[in-house]
Amino acid sequence: MLTLTRVDETALAGTMTEIHLKAKGGTDAGRPRVSREKRETVGTVTVENPRMVCRNVNVYYGDKQAIKNVSIDIGCNEVLAMIGPSGCGKSTFIRCLNRMNDTIEGCRVTGDILLDGVNIHDKDVDVVPLRAQVGMVFQKPNPFPKSIYENVAYGPRIHGMARDKSELDAMVETSLKKAGLWEEVKDRMDQPGTGLSGGQQQRLCIARTIAVNPEIILMDEPCSALDPIATSVIEDLIFELRSQYSICIVTHSMQQAARVSQRTAYFHLGDLIEVGPTERIFTNPRHELTQDYITGRFG
């Protein structure tokens, strides 16, 4: 992995020299940005202690290439936000991380995605434990048409995580508490999960994901179907969950990315354009495309 990191930085060298060439005599704040035509990733894609390492990932839908040579690390206990205009490949990329793209016909993934040093696309990797390790929350709340209890208990059940009923009850309770939903639903655990409000449903889905004890939680625009109050509840939740999980969140809202994440990655038409600490990305983007996007010129 170390060598991989090195390779990546040399790949970045070209971009860096260009920045310096353009930056002659300027201060850091005023230095010229990387031109719109450049597609190499700007910024540091590596982190000190990565949980998941992606190198040169390409995704194709049939003949169409949706993700072009993306390399990025996901650190421990960090929230990584992925932003970018519609159709830029953020969702496609995040779905590679737990192989959800396997379910899409004609989708092909190349490159290395390493979890604990193992490429998750290796032939002998089983997707079942992988998806338990890398959980996912979707854009639209999708509780199963079962009771609230059954929704949360579903994951532990299929993975055989609980030995008896009381252990399962405890797991359900802990997960619901972590998702901040316990107080609201503890008296109606046997009612259908679909009867909750949108924000509650989404927290139920988060509880369902937490119940199988993942290391990484992928969130694909988790608040886009919610009202502002439910959104802020979920954002607070994401902030708290960071202490135990690595979280990778795709969002259309730049304010949300700024509020919840430590690092931000900007995607543009399948390319990873810029990665950096969230504050720096939003105050001082180094790539013109990033600047265009965060200043609202398009997207």
Add this chain to the structure above:
Amino acid sequence: MPPAYLLIALLGLSTAAYYFGRRKAFALSGRAEGAAKLHSRPTYHGALTALWCGIPALLIFGFWLVFENQVITHLVVKELPEAIRSLAPDRMNLVINDIRNIESGSFASQAAEPAIQAAADHYHRLRSISNHALAAVSIALLTAIAVLVRGRITAGLRARNQVEAILTVLLVACSTIAIFTTIGIILSVLYEAIRFFKVIPITQFLFGLDWSPQMAIRADQVGSSGAFGAVPVFLGTILISAIAMVVAVPIGLMSAIYLSEYAGKRLRAVAKPLIEVLAGIPTVVYGFFAALTVAPVIRDWGSRLGLDVASESALAAGLVMGIMIIPFVSSLSDDFINAVPQSLRDGAYSLGATRSETIRQVIVPAAIPGIIGGVLLAVSRAIGETMIVVMAAGLSANLTVNPLKAVTTVTVQIVTLLVGDQEFDSPKTLAAFALGLILFIVTLCLNVIALYVVRKYREQYE
């Protein structure tokens, strides 16, 4: 002019009225720009003119044809000699039939009485007068309206709204036809069934355990007096339908699951229509398949196992019927499994569920109301199925649930009760209507429940 030609002429004139109205509207819009801007497009003016002219004319045409015969007959009867007029009503009907037949020339009465012949001539005269009058009246009406309407086509005329309103009425009329047909069928069956229940008490019919509908037709005939306990007949229907469902539900459901969740697009595109072909095979073909192929095979296997299998066993009919209704189950289940949102699949997969876990624990439970609806529709189809059981099931009403014995079904009994020359007031014939009524009520209830379940499910995901 025969009425058929007149009808064509009326339709032609209505078409002409359409162009007439449209031209008028074009003329209006062309004359003064801006000021006389049309409310509706000229085609709507044309359509409105055509409807205004055509509908009254066609209504007159329809009513005329409906009442023409009665009026003419009445007039002819009034002219008949006293001797014929004083005949009993049923004899009178025969005479009137004779007159009509002679008039239409289809029946050359070789020795027609002069009075009848004269009446036929009179009838003929009246009819030709009536036809001419109809032509004159309807065409005159159409033209008159066209002339009147000409003045009403103005720029401000809300032709579009009126055309839409007329179309709405037309659509409502069409949908009521279906409803009234259903009501009509219910009433006619109900009427005959009530006549039956006047002879045989309804409790005896519903709870009697003995079914042998043979009745002595003449008083001096030797024969059974008939027993109308419908329980064995309904039990037979239930037995055969149950066998059919045991075949159709697992096979249909599993093929639906395979096609919607496992099969690739290309295989699905080929296999789904192929399965649906099963529903397109005429039931009579299934009938002889059951009677000539399946039943002997079952009997042979049974005898090899030392079982006594009737050659018209319920099993044979039920198996073949089950195969016939596989597509009902599979096609509807497939639709509902496909209607389960992808997000639920994603949710299950993202928790690490395998494909079969996802299907068993998430998708099928989510689709189950729809699947039940499909199964109920298939049951009502199985209960009402006639041809297979007529050919492959027995006639004797055995009170048994042994699938190897011959049983009979409601539909088979209805067919045997009504086929051939029958007296329409004997309980034997009327029993068919009583059976039909109960059958109708059962399938109607099943259908209503099924449609309710299906609709409820649809609401959930839309």
